[in-house]
Amino acid sequence: MACNKKYETQLHKYLDGEMIESERTEFYNHLDACEECAAHYKELKKAVMLVQSSSHIEAPEGFTESVMDRLPVKKKRKHWKKWMRQHPILIAASLFVFLMTSSLLSVWVDQSGEELTVIGSQDVKIDRENGMVIVPEGEIVEGDLFVKNGRVEVEGEITGDLTVINGEQYLASAGNVSGEIEEVDQALEWIWYHTKRITSDVFSFGEEKNNE
Amino acid sequence: MDAVVKRLIRAIKKEEDQDAFAELVDLYKDKVFQIAYRMTGNSYEAQDMAQESFLRAYANLESYDEKRKFSTWLFRITTNLCIDRLRKKKPDYSLDAELQGTEGLTGYSQVAASEKLPEEQVVTMEMQEWVQREISYLPPKHRSAIILRYIEGLPIKQISEILDLPANTVKTHIHRGREALRKRLKDA
Numbered sequence: 001m002a003c004n005k006k007y008e009t010q011l012h013k014y015l016d017g018e019m020i021e022s023e024r025t026e027f028y029n030h031l032d033a034c035e036e037c038a039a040h041y042k043e044l045k046k047a048v049m050l051v052q053s054s055s056h057i058e059a060p061e062g063f064t065e066s067v068m069d070r071l072p073v074k075k076k077r078k079h080w081k082k083w084m085r086q087h088p089i090l091i092a093a094s095l096f097v098f099l100m101t102s103s104l105l106s107v108w109v110d111q112s113g114e115e116l117t118v119i120g121s122q123d124v125k126i127d128r129e130n131g132m133v134i135v136p137e138g139e140i141v142e143g144d145l146f147v148k149n150g151r152v153e154v155e156g157e158i159t160g161d162l163t164v165i166n167g168e169q170y171l172a173s174a175g176n177v178s179g180e181i182e183e184v185d186q187a188l189e190w191i192w193y194h195t196k197r198i199t200s201d202v203f204s205f206g207e208e209k210n211n212e
Numbered sequence: 213m214d215a216v217v218k219r220l221i222r223a224i225k226k227e228e229d230q231d232a233f234a235e236l237v238d239l240y241k242d243k244v245f246q247i248a249y250r251m252t253g254n255s256y257e258a259q260d261m262a263q264e265s266f267l268r269a270y271a272n273l274e275s276y277d278e279k280r281k282f283s284t285w286l287f288r289i290t291t292n293l294c295i296d297r298l299r300k301k302k303p304d305y306s307l308d309a310e311l312q313g314t315e316g317l318t319g320y321s322q323v324a325a326s327e328k329l330p331e332e333q334v335v336t337m338e339m340q341e342w343v344q345r346e347i348s349y350l351p352p353k354h355r356s357a358i359i360l361r362y363i364e365g366l367p368i369k370q371i372s373e374i375l376d377l378p379a380n381t382v383k384t385h386i387h388r389g390r391e392a393l394r395k396r397l398k399d400a
Contacts, residue, residue, distance in 0.1 A: 047396075
């Protein structure tokens with residue numbers, strides 16, 4: 001054993017190669033003078049050498065093959081999962097689009113019955129048997145007209161927009177629509193129409209607020 | 213070496229290139245097996261632990277930070293696996309302890325007696341086997357520090373990263389391990 005605790009610490013410090021020059025000189029001088037510490041040092045050195053000399057062993061033959069055999073089989077799903085993890089914003093966006101589309105589609109399906117619907121004005125002739133809506137000559141429809149599942153003949157005047165869902169419109173030479181005429185036939189167009197409407201609603205809402 | 217390892221890891225991450233992984237296993241299998249063998253002291257368990265290390269590395273490669281040394285990350289998996297295994301099968305007695313009701317008779321004499329090794333075989337017991345056995349008697353924390361320091365020859369800094377311990381704690385573990393080995397190996 002080292003002659004005292006201080007030198008035991010010193011021995012380990014030396015073995016860890018953490019002594020500065022002056023400490024090392026002092027340490028060597030002590031080892032020369034102290035038999036106990038010299039013996040302790042020799043024993044430590046021997047233990048370290050024995051451990052270091054224990055030969056380096058190698059992995060058994062076929063090691064790599066057996067690791068590879070145990071690897072999980074490549075799965076397409078894993079690719080997909082990995083992709084999802086890397087693109088969270090795309091996932092959120094497509095989820096949003098999917099939900100929007102499906103909710104609008106369900107509205108479309110709900111209201112795509114055969115019944116003729118007219119929203120906007122009472123000053124029109126509605127012929128339910130033939131599925132016709134006529135804006136008579138000389139008549140002025142104030143605001144927008146919205147017709148579903150029917151043919152529209154405009155002989156008079158509409159001051160707003162005319163929207164025709166699942167039908168067609170006929171503008172007589174004498175007729176006049178001040179706003180836009182829009183025909184919507186397909187589900188996709190219907191969705192587009194709704195998206196536009198929501199956007200313009202939001203936009204005009206913002207404008208109104210600004211005006212206040 | 214580092215550039216090769218980086219290229220292989222990219223290939224595994226991006227294309228799930230299993231051939232690249234096989235190359236990576238080839239590069240590190242001896243070191244990983246060595247750590248596992250020195251930790252468990254038995255080649256059957258060592259092979260189990262080493263294989264498991266690579267399988268975990270493959271499964272968790274996403275969490276490997278490419279800015280850090282791959283060997284540090286891999287050896288950490290191995291030492292953790294081995295320490296866990298040692299804890300699970302830790303015997304509730306120590307061979308060092310004097311057996312109850314006997315004087316000066318320790319677990320070692322029991323082991324020798326039950327193995328019934330002929331005298332000359334004991335005498336000629338390979339030095340390496342003996343050293344390995346003495347390493348196995350160290351507590352797992354001291355054992356892992358000694359193995360990484362003297363068998364793998366790693367610097368203290370890397371050992372502290374592998375074992376996730378402060379450098380001073382690693383040094384203390386090495387000192388304790390060295391002292392224990394000194395006492396056991398001095399009569400060689």
